[in-house]
Amino acid sequence: MPITWVVKLGGSLADSDTLPFWLDALADANLVIVPGGGPFADQVRSAQQRWSFGDEAAHAMALLAMGQYGLMLSGLCPKLGIASDVPALRTSTESGRSTIWLPGLSLMNDPGIPASWEVTSDSLAAWLAGRLNAANLLLVKSVAIFSDDTSYGGLVAQGLVDAAFERFSAKAAFAVWLGHRQDHPRVRAGLREPSHVFTRVNRSAG
Template sequence: MRQSLSVVKVGGSLVADRARLCRLLGALADGAEGPVAIVPGGGALADAVRATQGALGFPDPLAHRLALDAMAGMARIFAALEPRLAVTQDPGEGLAAGRVPVWDPSALEVGYPEIPENWSVSSDSLALWLATRLGAGTCLLVKSADPSPGAGPAELARAGLVDAAFEGFAARFPGRIVLRSLSGDRLCREAVAECAA
């Protein structure tokens, strides 16, 4: 496992505070968290998909693919706000080239058996999926909401701070999961133990 790498999920809800979002993206580009791959939340773009599905009733797999497109759109927005970020479908390649990648998850639209194509999966679980694939040591979720101290994946899901599939993805991720909000870091109790060899 590459302990120095962190996958950082930047919540779409943070777009409500442009100055804070720009400071965060700038700090990540400056290396404040070491080598990172950034996962954008879908934010209002994903909310529009959910609302449109509610109004028109199209199937979940289509909504899932449109939500991935929303994340891809946010990746491009992040790169427009912080030009040192490089939008890529392959963050590993971006890291190897010495770039700070922001992930465009569009390639997931072909379907992966381990990723349910419904609203039980959001960018939180996808960040864990990517962190596992990249061999990251840490998955950092930056959110506007403050998690309860010591809450594990199941409690976080019940509180609505992460998606319903998060617990299963957390069980497969061998690194640390850190939730950061306006009040600082909270470690996700059930998934923070460092991996034994």
């Protein structure tokens, strides 16, 4: 069964009352959820600032932070499956339920994923969407778009996605959409007709 949607739930939703509603709406949609880093990644940043260890260690810790947030999402919504690699994600979604991706340290060995804060869960969601041959990638944010420029470059400039996101997404086959955390009452409709609910991300000029 093809995977139509990969949905990245931003770590900022960890402090939002809308989080349980998002999980409930997504649970039976046969999609893959990518967790952000949330407060767990914030702790990694704080520790690196305090102790000045390298980005390679911080990158590994940030991957584990995404896993911690993913386990929290699973605890909040036990209907969701969990899996850590592409074959397991495919198997889990074939059951008809949605599955949370728990990225592992094996990603440290992927030469296409730099150990840098320029690569956050946004870019990793795009990387995964490509590996799954998904049709759509939805990034759920807590910050609204404050510009008419919805190109990859424009979103990077606004701080809505990480600096590496365009490289992971611009030539991909999947469509990229932005959603806001307050969109949760219309999630199911948006998964059917995304242009009615979500904002399409356009390729940068040139």
